[in-house]
Amino acid sequence: MSDVRIKRNVERLLNDLPAGVQLVAAAKTRKSDEIQQAVDAGVMIIGENYVQEAVAAINAVNGKVKWHFIGHLQKNKIKKAVEIFDLIETVDSIELAREINTRCSEIGKIMPVLIEINSARELRKYGVFPERVTELIRQIALLTNIKVRGLMTMGPVSCDPEEARPYFAETKKIFDEVKSKGVSDVEMKYLSMGMTDSYRVAIEEGANIVRIGTKIFGER
Ligand SMILES: *Cc1c(COP(=O)(O)O)cnc(C)c1O
Numbered sequence: 001m002s003d004v005r006i007k008r009n010v011e012r013l014l015n016d017l018p019a020g021v022q023l024v025a026a027a028k029t030r031k032s033d034e035i036q037q038a039v040d041a042g043v044m045i046i047g048e049n050y051v052q053e054a055v056a057a058i059n060a061v062n063g064k065v066k067w068h069f070i071g072h073l074q075k076n077k078i079k080k081a082v083e084i085f086d087l088i089e090t091v092d093s094i095e096l097a098r099e100i101n102t103r104c105s106e107i108g109k110i111m112p113v114l115i116e117i118n119s120a121r122e123l124r125k126y127g128v129f130p131e132r133v134t135e136l137i138r139q140i141a142l143l144t145n146i147k148v149r150g151l152m153t154m155g156p157v158s159c160d161p162e163e164a165r166p167y168f169a170e171t172k173k174i175f176d177e178v179k180s181k182g183v184s185d186v187e188m189k190y191l192s193m194g195m196t197d198s199y200r201v202a203i204e205e206g207a208n209i210v211r212i213g214t215k216i217f218g219e220r
Contacts, residue, residue, distance in 0.1 A: 003037045009216045010041035017210070021203055024068055026195070026213035028053065029220050034059035038216055039063040047089070047185055047211050051077040058084055065218050070152075072126050079103045082111055089114040089152040089192055089211075092128045097140045104145035112149040113140075114192055117174065119167035122155035127153065134181070141185045148183075150190030151175050154210075161198040168193050168205035175206070 010025075017023060023065060024047040039107030046061070049071030056112045057069060066086040072117035073081055073090060081088065084101045091097050104111045107220045115137060128136050137148055153171040155164035171193060179188035192209035194202025199210040207209050214220065 006034060006217060007041040008039040010038050010043055013212065013215060014042050018203060020208055022190075022209045024070070024192070024209055024211040026045075026070060026211045026215050027057060027153065027217070028071070028213065030213075030217050032057050032216055036061050036063075039065050043216075046211075048085075049115040051080050051084070054084055055080070073100075075099060082109060083107065085111075087112045087114070087149070090126065091140070091146075092116045092118075092126055092136075094136060094139045097136075097143060097146055101143040101146045110145050110147055112147050114150045114152040114190060115140075115148060116152040117151055117171050119153040119171045122156065125154070130170060130174055134178060137178055137183060137186055141183050148186045148188075150188055150192065151178075151193035152190075154195075155193065155198060155202075161201040164198045165201050165205060168198075168202050168207065172206035 013023060024045045025043045026047040027035050028049040039061055045068055047068045047070040063078050068168045069081055069085045069088045070090060078099050082100055088111060100111055115133060116127040117133060118125050118129055121129060140146060140148055151171055155167045175188055175191050193205050193207040194210040196212050196214040199212060202210060
C-alpha cells in the first residue's frame with residue numbers, strides 16, 4: 001500500500017481511539033518500509049506473529065517503538081523471542097511460561113506477558129479456556145522472570161463483530177475477577193481485544209489494547 005494511505009489510516013485510527021486505548025499495528029506479512037510508514041505516522045507498538053519476520057523488521061525499522069509478540073510461540077523460537085520482544089501477548093500454558101522464564105533468567109530479563117484466553121472455546125484454537133485462567137495465572141505468578149500484565153483474546157472467527165461481543169465481555173469479566181483476587185506479582189493492567197472488524201465493540205467491552213492490521217496496511 002502507498003505511503004500516504006498508511007499514514008492517513010494511522011492518523012484516522014489514532015483519532016478514533018479513546019484516550020487510554022493503545023494501538024498495536026499487526027504487521028504480519030508487511031514489508032519493513034510499510035511498517036516504517038506506520039511508525040512515522042505515530043504507531044508506537046508493532047505486533048508480530050512470526051519471530052523471523054520480527055527480526056527482519058526490528059533491524060530495518062527506525063524509531064522508538066515497542067514490539068509485541070501476538071502469534072503462536074513455538075518452543076524452538078522462545079530463546080530468540082525473549083531477546084527481541086517487549087511483551088508476549090499469547091501465553092496459554094504453564095509449559096510455555098516456564099520456558100520463557102528459563103530463557104529470560106539466562107539473559108537477566110523480566111518479560112511482561114498477557115494470558116491468551118480461548119474465549120469462544122473453539123477447538124484447535126490457541127488460548128486457555130476461561131475456567132482454567134485463574135489456576136494458570138497462579139502458577140505463572142510463582143515464576144521470577146515472567147510477569148502477568150493482563151489478558152488477550154481473539155474472539156470467534158466471524159465477520160460480524162456483534163458475534164464477538166459476548167466473548168469480549170466474558171474476557172473482561174475474567175480480567176476483573178483476577179484483578180479483584182489480587183494475586184501477588186500479577187498486575188491486571190492490559191486487556192488486548194479487537195481487530196480491524198471488531199475493535200469498536202472490543203473497546204465498548206473494555207479493551208485497552210487493540211491489534212489492527214488490515215485497517216492500517218490494507219488487505220493481506
Ligand atoms: C492479524 C492479527 C490481527 C489483526 O487482524 P486484522 O483483521 O488485519 O486487523 C490481530 N491479532 C492477531 C493475533 C493477528 O494475528
